[in-house]
Amino acid sequence: MSDEEGKIGAVMVVGGGIAGMQAALDLADTGYLVYVIDSSPSIGGAMAQLDKTFPTHDCAMCILSPKLVATGRHHNVKLMMASEIDAIEGEPGNFTVSVKRKARYVDEEKCTGCGLCTLRCPVEVRDEYNQGLKLRKAIYLKYPQAVPPVLTIDRDNCIGCGVCETQCVAGAINFSREEELVKVDIGSVILAPGFSGFDPGLKSEYGYGVFKNVLSSVELERMLSATGPYRGMVLRPSDGRMPKRMAFIQCVGSRDVQVGNPYCSSVCCMFAIKEAIIAKEHTPGLETHIFFMDMRAFGKEFDEYYIRAEEEHRVVFTRNTRVSSVSENPETNNLHLWYSEHGKMRREEYDIVVLSVGFDSPKDVEKLAEKLGIELNEHGFCQTDMFTPLDTSKPGIYVCGAFSSPKDIPDSVAQASGAACRAMSDIAGARGALVTAKEYPPEIDVSGQEPKVGVFVCHCGINIGGVLDVPSLAEYAKTLPNVVHAEDNLYTCSQDTQQRISEVVREKGLNRVVVASCTPRTHTTIFQNTLKEAGLNPYLFEMTNIRDQCSWVHMNDPERATEKGRTLIRMAVAKAALLEQLRPAEVEIVKSALVIGGGLSGMTAALELSKAGFDAHLVEKDSELGGLLRRIHYGLSGEDLQGFLKRLVKQVEDDDRIHVYTNAELKEVSGSVGNFTVVIDSEGEETETHQGVIIVATGGEEYEPTEYLYGKDPRVMTQLEFEEKLAKEGEIDAKCIVMVHCVGSRTAERPYCSRVCCTESVKNALRVKEMDPGIAIYSLFRDMRTYGFREEFYREAAEKGVVFVRFLEENEPVVRVDDQGRLEVIVLDDILQEELLINPDYLVLAAATLPARGNEELSRMLKVPLNSQGFFLEAHMKLRPLDFATDGIFLCGLAHLPKFFEENVSQACGAVSRALSILSQDTLEGEAIIAVVDESKCRGCGVCVDTCEFGAPSLKQLEDGRQVSHIDEALCKGCGSCSVNCCNKAISMGYFGTGQILSMIESCFPETETPPAEKEVAEVKEVTET
Amino acid sequence: MTEAMAPAKEEGFQPSILAFCCNWCSYAGADLAGVSRLQYPVNVKVLRVMCSGRVDPYFVMRALELGADGVLITGCEIGDCHYISGNVKAKERFERLSKLLDQIGIGSERIRLEWISASDGIKFAELMEEFTEHITNLGPSPLKGSATGGV
């Protein structure tokens, strides 16, 4: 199916890791059908293997699993696991892809993921998920939380004994399955195949695979995980002892021309710091030691994290070193690490050596590239250019995540949203064409009816029924108050049982349903749909978990487990009787966006919004569009940025859907997602507009140095000023130039890294060398942070004779004018341990990037937070880099953090994608489970207003003049904190109501318990009353 | 706890324990304990709420009053709360409630606040094991059966 232009409203996402999932969710939420294909049997990608994430130490699985479930359950997402692209034909907007689907020998429709088969399977093989540190069965789930929760038979290892078949009550095993080829019609493709880990065995000098106690950083990660081989303990593979000393060797397979990976893998520095801290936490007395060349802590709060690692966690850092080799003491299996420091060879002994492995391009990517007809760069990653960082060389095919260059999770997520935006713009007209809203019968109003509860108890094959006496539980349920029907089912979630529930609801006039089975976290929506099909409000449903939290954990005590099952059912029935119909609030969406900031990010965002068919109101504080980009003249490869900027501005100004306000600022913002009221003051004139969403793209500015004679001597200038000079004059008259990095960055006052300045310096140094190779250039740096493929420009500069001199924070260069009027720079070279004296003609300062000046006021107006440095703070540092916690407001570009041109473009597109998931809908359904105020009890004290993190409650005046709390239904997330804090108990929660919870508690402890002696009760009362 | 109040240790005493779990982390951790087939005592019943910040101290009091020998409140690790700071609020309330329980002689050792991440099934199972043993050693709650009816 397609729109009138023949475009197809579907997208194929290749790769189900965090980037693929984010792209899929954005597309699906915006009204596109999405096919996610992955060669693995489950989605989740590399992130699923992580224990924690830097720099916040979020538990990776905790933040990932809601995304897994959301992707797996989304009605617009189709998962095609164990699949790969075989061929593609067609053109942007209209492709046909042949997908090869390998047989998993387990029927996806029938398998319930119970895992019984794995318990009996006799074949044990290496578990790739645990890096081979553990074994798995030949029939397996990749990891416990895997989505889809369907098992796979690994036919390479399966002996075909058929035991699994006898175990599977669902009849899901099917050995006769064969590989199939299916054709899928789609409009665009997004590539998110991720990366593969460098094989540390290739660096033979480190002894990986030879010495038992040499691990890769991914192996250590699995050890640190509670679901890993030793339940989170770090043990030496050679003898199972806890290590006392652990060393990390950085850049294994990165920044290494010899192994063919000259680029930097961007994440390993932070990854190692994280592991060094967590390993210490898991191992009492452990010393951790990191050997590195440059500490590339260029992301948000990374430098702060690095400092904390050293000062608080006592991680030892040895810089400037590439470890030359590792040898083993064969008696103790301890490892000797050889490295040179200040020109001297040194040796240290460790129990474990961890190799921080870099990123290789994804496995078999050449084949994929050939089939798709896209270009790869020389390292096998996707070829992109700085203006269109999300586009591959083939129109209609987009890219995100590590495949375009090694990157961390938040950058991948932001790019994924960006790629989704690009993919949508080809098929904007076909939005919604392939997704159909499900039709349900009209809802029966049950208010005022006596509760009639139906209880369905699940055997889950033998998962529950093998331990608990399920039929007796159903019998017991019948005796409970308000229960009019109870039965037990083999699989309550199966299609036919769901049908049956619907029928029983109608036949017996049930108005509440309880299912006692597995976990509500994954299965609530399935049963809620069943209720909707039966004409009941979905919130008249309650689920209790007698499997994961009962039969599975009390296998050896069936009798008492059954007793517990009775209690759990009693509690669920008690709550069910009090359940009420809930209807999420509907908000009408104004189909227009406010974009704050008219720089590269803001203009890109406005253009993408327009391409998607929405109006954008672009507010710029200056008289001209362009922001900081007005001062940047060329890219790393010499791209003409001013020419680009001119075209961009013209495009914006010519676009009918974009309304530009210059010399403008916001006067007032009110309202919430879907409908913000905004007053804009432009050229002294005030306009009031209504906007559905807001994108913050306020940019940043260059720091004006107070150091190094800046402003006092005309030969001292910032990199931007120097670039301007080079661009304007086209030549430079000098014999010697000194550049100083980190001016105003990484200081006590401004502890963050400005991310772009190392590369800026390299870029300008190369420019000078191009103009006149004879000019001597000294670049004085602290850590060279040319991450990703930028590393190659650093190498090129060094090859062209730019002298890079490392200085330590405590030995800042000294700059003065000598008695002959020459500039004099004195610096202690940390590598050679020599003092250098240089007399440059120009001193160029890589000045910090500062947050935009108006951020503070804007943050107050929008009620969104800033971090301690004045950059805007996103909803979640890892997985929601472009969202604010407040719905309907997004951020991108330098407003978030200093970053490169291409990163700004990616983020701007990403913010638009996030915004489109709202703008593309006519109305927005809020949460149904939200706070409710009983106005008769409320005294208007306002405690709830202070409690809420989301700005949902506010005080309003009633007609009788009383102040009461009012909950903005669009903003309430339903956590329930306000309800607890409410002094007058005037706030309760839908679905987790105070009365409902109390009734569960009451039914948890029925009177049957032996009451204590009268005397004791009396005494207790006495005590509680005094 | 005063002498008179300390209930005699009963032979074969099986404590009743209620655990509040937040939907996003600790409940997921409890599920993972199940998926990993970790075994722990049956004494604990889990009551799911969206966030540890939903747990009203009154719920805890009411449970103790009605016959719980111990109550657990569990949530996401600090910083991981799905609602930003629900667990921080839970912690403040918990500290106040602990003081109160000490003052009125029930003893704060009957309640416990723990953070359990979604990937820590082991911690959940171990906590169930350890807390059940701890409450078994304490013996039945002195409040047991003192309930005088609801709010």
Ligand code: FES
């Ligand atoms: S959601 Fe887990 S503690 Fe708030």
